Amino acid sequence: MPHLYVEYSNNLTGLNEQGLLEKLNAVVCGHATVADEADVKARIAALQQFRIGTNPAQRGFVHVQLRLLAGRTPEVKKELSDAIAAVLRAEVPQPAGVMVQLSAEIADMDKASYYKDRL
Template sequence: MPHITVDYSESLSDAFDRRGFALELHPLTAEVIKDTVDNCKTRFRRVEETFVADGAPEHAVIHVEFVILQGRTETVKAELSHAVLELIRKHVASTPGVMVHTSVDVSELGKAYRKHVMV
C-alpha cells in the first residue's frame, strides 16, 4: 500500500520519464498520505491504443490510479491528485503536435485487503 498504476499511451514511450517520475512519486506520496516510501509500489502499463475525442493521433493519455488504505480525508486525496498532476508535467518531454491528457484517481482498498511480503 499504496498501489499505484500508471497507464500511458504508447506514443509517449520515449517522452515519459517513468523511472524519474516514480523516484519522485514515491516520496511525494509518502509525505502527503503519511506513509513510508517502502510501501509504495508502482507499475507502468503501456497502452497500445488510446482513443480520445475524435480519435485523432495527436492525443495521448497518462492516467494514474492510486489505491490506498482507508481513512484518508477527501482533502488529502485531492492534495495527492493535484501534486501528482504537477509531477507528471515535469516528467513528460514536450512533443510537438501531441496533446497529453493527464488524470489521477485516488480510491481506497476494501476492508478485506491483506498484505504479505515474501523474503
C-alpha cells in the same frame, strides 16, 4: 498499500518511466499519511492500443491511479492528487503536434478485504 498505477499512451516518446516513478514515489512516500516508504508499490505501463475520443487527431495521455486503504479525508486525497498532478506537469513530455491529457485519481481500497504480508 499504497499501490500506484501509471498508464500512458505509447505515443509520448521521451517519457522517462523510471524517473517518473521515482518522483511519484517520492511525493507519495513523503506524505504524512504514509507511514512506511516500503509500502508504496508503483508500476508503469505504456499502452500500445488506445483511443481518445472520436477525432483522429494526435492525442496522448498519462493517467495515475493511487489506491489507498479507505479512511483518508477528502482533503488528504486532494493533497495527494495535486502533488501527483504537479509531478505529471513537470515530467511528461509533449511531443510536437500531440495534445496530451494528464489525470490523477485517488481510490479507496476496502480494509476488510485487503490482504498484505511481508516475507
